[in-house]
Amino acid sequence: MTALFAAEVFQLPELTPEARASVAELYDQECYACHRWKRNFAGPDMQGNVERYLDNPKGLFDYLKDPQPIHPDKYRPMEIKKLSDKDASLMVAWLISLAKDSSATDRPK
Numbered sequence: 001m002t003a004l005f006a007a008e009v010f011q012l013p014e015l016t017p018e019a020r021a022s023v024a025e026l027y028d029q030e031c032y033a034c035h036r037w038k039r040n041f042a043g044p045d046m047q048g049n050v051e052r053y054l055d056n057p058k059g060l061f062d063y064l065k066d067p068q069p070i071h072p073d074k075y076r077p078m079e080i081k082k083l084s085d086k087d088a089s090l091m092v093a094w095l096i097s098l099a100k101d102s103s104a105t106d107r108p109k
Ligand code: HEC
Pocket: 027, 030, 031, 032, 033, 034, 035, 042, 043, 044, 049, 050, 052, 060, 063, 064, 068, 069, 070, 071, 072, 075, 076, 077, 078, 079, 080, 091
């Protein structure tokens, strides 16, 4: 029997300073209205959201591309503008970098 190497590796894009700046602006426009980093707001706190996906960036990517109900008891399902694959993967890379580095200067409030 032949071994199959079918597992697709989800690669996070490189976060250049330009990419960080543009994804931070996207967050400002599309996410900040409902999320604060450390406390629940219209949506759950972003730090907690991202920490659940530290070992599963593809899961976060999939959620952002197609949000499914997570806490139907507390929140309505998230409705956001459709993100391109590029924007969604940059958002994942950036959010994970922020969750891992509490001294990041571009972390939103
Ligand atoms: C209109 C308000 C709103 C906007 C805008 C919004 N969110 Fe959310 N978000 C929510 C709500 C509400 C939930 C909880 C949904 C649920 O429990 O089903 C949520 C949940 C999440 C989660 C948690 C997923 C999980 O599995 O726990 C993540 C991550 C997230 N949002 C990221 C983002 C990002 C990134 C953006 C910007 C692209 C964004 N949100 C924009 C309201 C919003």
